[in-house]
Amino acid sequence: MSTTATQSSGLATVRAEIERACREASRDPASVTLVAVSKTFFADAIEPVLAAGQKVFGENRVQEAQKKWPPLLASHPGVELHMIGPLQSNKAKEAVALFDAIHSVDRPSLCEALGKEIARQGKRPKLFVEINSGAEVQKAGVLPQEADDFLKRCRDAYGLVIDGLMCIPPAEEAPAPHFALTAKIARRNGLKLLSMGMSADFPEAIAMGATHVRVGSAIFGAREKH
Structure with a gap:
């Protein structure tokens, strides 16, 4: 099977699994957005997934996305790009300019930088606060017990609209x-x-109310090494 066929098949399988998980959870499949995680994959691997009608993609690094996505976005109107990896505060300008959503808001310095860039650029990506649900020391994110206060600070101190x-x-x-x-x-x-x-684990996430599932390897296959 060709790479194109493999990716199209993977996308179809994931879509079918999302529909099944939604049926089992008595949810409308339209309430779940599939974010196809294209990190580390080049444009030639992304094109077949775009051709199959996928409209939302996720990237982990600003610089990688800047290199490959502008031509793809120009030739595929209506595509959304989501930042799903850790975001450095000094990349807030580029992230606000390029991404339609940022899933990794997790600290005051980033909130401050995002607030300034959103105001300056007049462009507001959807913002998700990352929760470190397992309190893992090596992982980014806000601790669950600190989440309420952090969300309040996002709104009150930095003027951010947090969507999820x-x-x-x-x-x-x-x-x-x-x-x-x-x-x-x-x-x-x-x-x-x-x-x-x-x-x-995205079927379990859907059962728990996920509105966005981030799926990469099940669509694109094994990651290419950069």
Whole structure:
């Protein structure tokens, strides 16, 4: 099977699994946005997925996205680009200019930088606060017990409109409790968007209320090494 056929098949399979998970959760499939994670893949690998009608893509690094996406966006109107990886404060200018959503808001310095750039550029990407649901020291994100205060500071101190929450459960733990905790924080803060679930666990995330699932390897295959 060619690379193009493999990616088209992977996308179709993921879409079917999203529909099945939504049926089982009594949800409308239209309430779940598939973010196809194209990090580390070049334009020739992304084109078949675009051709199959996928409209939302996720990238981990600003510089990588800047190199490959402007021509793709120019030739494919209506495509959304989401920043799903850690974002350095000094990249806020470029991130606001390029991305339609940022899933990794996690610290005051980044909030300040984003607030300034959103005001300066007049462009407001959707913003997700990243929750470190497993309190992992090596991982970015706001601790669950600090989330309410952080969200209030985002609004009051930095003038940010926060649209939702994102989490990445610990790899060695069952993901469902982490999804449930993140959804609970979102509900009590009036947030409607939940970026939860990846290739291995997105059906569980959908059952817990995910509105955005971030799926890469199930669509694109094994990651290319840069």
